[in-house]
Amino acid sequence: MLVHFPIALILVAVIMEFFTIGNYRHSLRSGIRFLIIIGSISAVISAVMGLFLAENEGVSGNNLDLHRIIGLISAGLGLLLLVLLRWKEIRPSASSIKAYRFFLFLTGIGIALAGHFGASLTHGEYYLTEILPQNSDVGIRPSLTVDLVSFADELSPEKEIQLVTNVRSVLAHNCYKCHSGAKIEGELRLDEKEFVFAGGKNGPILVPGNSEESELIRRISLPKDHKDVMPEKGKLLGQEEIKLLTLWVEKGAPWPQSIGQESVYRVADLAPRNPTLPPPKAGLDNPIDLWVDQYFEENQLSWRQSVDDRIFLRRAYLDIIGLLPTPDELDAFRTDTDPNKREIWIQNLLDREDDYAQHWLTFWNDALRNDYTGTGYITGGRFAITDWLYTSIRDNKPYDQFVKELLNPSEQSKGFIEGIRWRGTVNASQRTEMQAAQNVGQVLLGLNLKCASCHDSFISDWKLEEAYAFANIFADSTLEVSRCEQPTGKMAQTKILWEELGEIDSLATRTEKLRQLADQLVQPANGRMYRTVVNRIWKQLMGRGMVEPVDEMDNAPWSSNLLDWLSVDFVENGYDLKRLIYQITTSKIYQSPSVTVTSAEKLLAEDFKFEGVIRRRITAEQFSDAVAKISAPLFDSEEVKFRPYELIPEANTNVTFVRASLVANNQFLKALGRPNREIVSTSRDSQASLLQALEMSNGERLNRALLEGAEKWVESFSDPVALTENLYAQALLREPSPKELEVAQKALGSDPSSEGVQDLLWAVFLLPEFQLIY
Known part of the structure; x- marks a missing residue:
């Protein structure tokens, strides 16, 4: 008191x-x-x-x-x-x-x-900010995704680095509040190697190779009410975290250090590389397939028969314009005798400018943290870029120009680097200049600067001073460097992340600094930027990036030759995103049968082998559009936040429902995976969740669409067989099997009622065949 x-x-x-x-x-x-x-x-x-x-x-x-x-x-x-x-x-x-x-x-x-x-x-240092919306994921601990079984054998240098990186992550999330440079309890610091092994006032906390004799392991394993338990305040460590630290100690508590200038982390080359294409091969006309064929031979994998017209057309429609093809379109495609019909139809889809733009708007909204409502808009602390973004996608703006207009923006495109001005006190790593540095690093360069925004990163070689020097480019005045939220009194320099790309004039105005940054980052010498976007588009179409995660471009790709060649080809052919999509979707490997993975972790495994397109669920927007097209619209006019025809009068208005990409986020879309766009989101979880199951089973919005849709189906079809056949044709692009037809007739009866049709619609929408891209 x-x-x-x-x-x-x-x-x-x-x-x-x-x-x-x-x-x-x-x-x-x-x-x-x-x-x-x-x-x-x-x-x-x-x-x-x-x-x-x-x-x-x-x-x-x-x-x-x-x-x-x-x-x-x-x-x-x-x-x-x-x-x-x-x-x-x-x-x-x-x-x-x-x-x-x-x-x-x-x-x-x-x-x-x-x-x-x-x-x-x-x-703790973040007591003012850890409850803010942008820090709502504080409790998510990256180390919990580690498969401890993979560390059971002798550690390779790569495994050793991965283990220590995750150990340091656990220490940072749980221990730094009391045991770092900002606050040192019991003379113990855990933020640097020499301090960890030195121990505290009661002596060493580690006995490498012997977890039972290590004070650190004893204390984190104690019950919550024990006087010696650590952490003393807040949540105790989870069992997986305790197992991780225990395993680390048993393995001898390795902590690799840099030797001279050599990094212990893998660092991808900055410069582009243009490997020589493999020699031509019969049946492989697309250069992508030549590289895949080389990879298959090296890994003793075999090509499989291409998918049939129905699966191909549905996959291409959903991937390129986000809509299901109609039964008439499938019939026309099947009867098309042109040997190059798949290439022709893909080009036709790419030419549907507004359908294409309304689909890919979702992808770029996620990546560029752009939304129609949310934190910051009411107070003027955030700016939408939707008008600029839509026209850029629709007009297929060259990617280098697209990036330049994001980095050196007009009034219409400034929202990306302006970030979100949060109300009240925020930590130094969330000031708008640092948000810009983090977002540009993540989205455009596949680089994580979030750790280095607070202290020297423990997952890469990036230093705090380098992150601040990059953030200083986006500042009106010189930033003061803060380490772990404490001002250091040192003023930041002004530098691009890779000095070989050029210099930034530290005395120039913010506008001039941004112009210099834009010019330097988009130059062809920055191979990293073009590998990053090629990798993102590849994942969007194939289900997994050549590099995973897509925001960590220093990780090894499953084929560096394919990634490097495709990136150089992208630059040499006008930075054309539609051409890149055409190139991928017309390849034989894109048209091969999809591959099922048992869990998302398998896609991130070090021993991942690429065999083809990954089978994946349709997105929240794709599901909503499909339901609206077959049953009834899920959204009303009040929820529409962007109307393309107001911006572009000739925009396609033939579609009879509102595309989900144009409406404000809501509980239905969130349940199905649309992210909160207050932070950058470059990947969506393809795994089903309990929340999605509840929304699909009892959600008011879907139930309303089923009710309205059922009434329309009953008005159109009095015969249960005709109704079922037409529904299957629209939803699944095939006829129902005899067993399916029998089940449907039992549900509908001789005179289909609205209730029976609702049940049938719901059952079809929940089929894996409807919800997955095969």
């Missing part, structure tokens, strides 16, 4: 004093006087008690130093305030009142700052 008492008293006195400005003899005067006397005296007592606490708890670190210094200064200001209070009472004058008020407000600021650093000590 004594430590925290003066915070409220002095701050309340400051607030009350504001009401007396212009009327010094306000009725609040006696109350203010009482609060100042009690608060100033207790501030001195608080400083003394705080010193005792710090000594007894054995805490040290930057936060404690700042808390101590500001607390002592505030106590001194409190004593001075008492003197000034008495002085103005003895000799009241304008100057004495001004001096008294000045030091009252100064004392209030000091008390608030001391309280802030005190709260950082007791509740």
